[in-house]
Amino acid sequence: MLIKGLSTQIHGKVILSDVTVNFMKGLNVILGPNGSGKTTLLRTIIGMIDPVMGEITLDEGEIGYSPAEFFPAPMRVIDVMRSGTSVRDSIYLSYLQELGMDEYREREFSTLSSGEKRMVLVAKALAEGNSVLMDEPLSNLDARNYVRLVKAMRKFSKTKTIIVTSHDVELATVADHVVLMKNGMVFKEGDPSSALTEETLSTLYDVKMRRVKVGERIIFVKDISNI
Structure with a gap:
């Protein structure tokens, strides 16, 4: 999926400015502070927002989208899964089971x-698309579901293009491709080892970030030692 020179405006305010990025098959994580344009980028890709400039070249197949907002209508879980698509129930149920949610299908x-x-x-989006866009899917998850979802992302990213917006730097460390956004522009992109450094993350979030080795893994934490 190729995004080239993409710019958007909402009520005359520039939200995205000349965004160019190539999302490949695998796990793509978009990091950035609030208001950096992450959600607007996803909504522009799926056609909810019209760009004022630029091109979007989609991969073949359907797009699955997991929004940050929830369905307000009174519906069973299985009916939420069915809404707006013709995917077979057996496929939906397999993804619900993968995420440990199959027992809730009649709730x-x-x-x-x-x-x-x-x-x-997230299960619905994974079932529906070869390209899957998720807007902050890790928000409000407990530790068990967090790990379960990250494992599912890694598993299905072998055959799908998964694009995730997040504030979770830890997730970005296990991504295939990381995009850092700030002020509606791509600040830096690349594999985790090149895109994620103390310097780039500190500049991205305007707060000191420290690189910490935990076992064989590298993570980044906010430096609150002087608070």
Whole structure:
């Protein structure tokens, strides 16, 4: 999926400015502070927002989208999964099972916790698309569902183009491709080893970030030692 020279405006305000990025098959993670244009980029890709300039070249196949917002209508989980598509129930159920949510399929969607709702919407997006866009899917997840979802992302990214917006730097460390956005522009991109450094993350978030080795893994944490 190729994004080239993409610019958008909402009510006359520039939200994205000359964004160029090539999302490949695998796990693509977009990091950036609030208001950096992450959600607008996803919404522009799926056609919810019209660009004022630029090109979007989509991969073949359908796009699955997991929004940050939830369905307000009273519906069962299985009906939420079915809405707006013709994917077979057996496929939906396999993804619900993969994310540990199959036992909730007859539950009213509105009765689920915010984290459970998010897992359902991610399962729906994974079932529907060869390209899958997820807007902050890790928000409000407990530790078990967090790990379960990251494992699912890694598993299905072998055959799908998965694009995730997040504030979670830890997720970005296990991505195939990282895009850092700030002020509506691509600040830096590349594989985690090149894109994620103390300097780039500190500049991205305007706060000191420290690189920490935990076992065989490298993570980044906010430096609050002087607070």
